[in-house]
Amino acid sequence: MARPSKIMTIAKPLIDILLPAYAPCQHFGDACANACSWRPRDGLVPCAFGGAFGTIEDVTLVIVTAEPGDPPDDANYRGGPEEMLRNSVRLFEEAMERGGLERAGRPTPFHRNMRLILDCFWPELNLTEQLTRTWTTNAVLCPAQVSGGAHLKRVEGACASTYLGPQLEIFKHAFVLALGNKARDRLAAAGLRYDFVGRHPSARVSQDDKLASWEAAAERYHQTRSKGANRINQQAHSSKGTKPTQAVSALDHPSNNGSHERSCSEATKTLEFFRSIDDHTDYSYKKGRIQSMIWFRGRKVGGYNRKEDHWYLSKKFVDECSFAEQLKALGFHFVVHNQKHAYWKIRGNRARAGFQRALTRMTGVSLT
Secondary structure (H helix, E strand, C coil), X not given: CCCCCCCCCCCHHHHHHHXXXXXXXXXXXCCCCCCCCCEHHHXXXXXXXXXXXXXXXXXXXXXXXXXXXXXXXXXXXXXXXXHHHHHHHHHHHHHHHHCCCEEXXXXXXXXXXXXXXXXXHCCCCCHHHHXXXXXXXXXCCCCCCCCCCCCCHHHHHHHHHHHHHHHHHHCCCCEEEEECHHHHHHHHHCCCCCCEEECCXXXXXXXXXXXXXXXXXXXXXXXXXXXXXXXXXXXXXXHHCCXXXXXXXXXXXXXXCCCHHHHHHHHHHHHHHHHHHHCCCCEEEEEXXXXXXXXXXXXXXXXXXXXXXXXXXXXXXXXXXXXXXXXXXXXXXXXXXXXXXXXXXXECCXXXXXXXXXXXXXXXXXXX
C-alpha cells in the first residue's frame, strides 16, 4: 500500500487556521487558563488533526472527534510554530499508517479503527487517496485534564470559534461526521453543522456495533453525494443563531439487520463485486458448485461460500501477510475443521464489505 504523503502537506488554508495554535494559542492566557496545558516537551499542545493532502476542493469528508487523548510516547514538540505543526501532522500520519499510537508502551485502537472508518467510505482506495479526501480534526484541540474527561464550556466555546468553526467554513460542501456524543454536542452547542453521528473509535461497545454505525455513515455520505442532497445543517442556521437541525445518528437508530430491503441491496453489491473482478488484471474468480473462489495474481486467497452465506480468507495467505489481528477487528473469526482445513470466516450483512476491505489492505491492490 502506498504511504501517505510526507509531512506538512495539509492544504494551506488549514495551516493558516492552525498555525496560531502553536504561537502558543492566545486562549492559554484567558478562556483556557488553568484548564488546558501548554507543555510541548510532554506532548501537551493542540494536536490530533490531519489529512487534506491535496486541495480544499478534494476534501469531501470531515471527521470531528471530541478532543485528543493523552500524548503518545514519541510526542516531543520543540522549535517554533511551524516545526510544532509539522510534528503534529507527522504524528497523525504515522499513527494512521501504523494503525495506532503507543502510550506507556501499549498500542491504542483509535487509529486502527480510523482506518476502518475510511475503508467503510472508500474500500477501493489506498490510505493516501482516502486521506486526500478527508480532513480529521477535534472539537477541542487540546487534551482534557483527564483523558476522555470533560472540558469547561468556556474552553469548548473558545476552541470552536477560533479553530473548529473556521475549519468547517472552508469545507462548505463536505460531509461532516461527528464521532461520539461529545463531538456531536459540542458542534450543536457552537451552532455548527454535522450530517451524521457515528460511534467513537474507542467507544466501549462491540466492534460490530461500531462498524455498523460507520457503514451507516458511509451509506448516508454516498447517498448525499449521489443525490446532491441539501445539507442537514445549513450554514444559514449558524449565522442566524438557529439551533442546528437534528442529524441522523447511528447511535439512535439500530441497524435493520435481516430486512428484505437490506438483503436485496447487499445481493446487488455482491454481484457488482464479482463483476468488478471480471475486468480486473490482478484478480480473478471461479464459480464452483458451492463456492465462488477468488485468486490474486494466480493464487487462491479466499472466496464466498454461497451455500453457507459467508466469506473466507485462506489461513496461509493471512499468515504470510501477518494480518490476523486486523481481521479480528474487521469481524472475522478463525475456523478450524481439521489440520488441513482452517480459514478466516466472516458472515452477516457487513461481511462482503469487510472481506473487500481486508483483501484490499492485504494485497495493496484495490478491486476497482
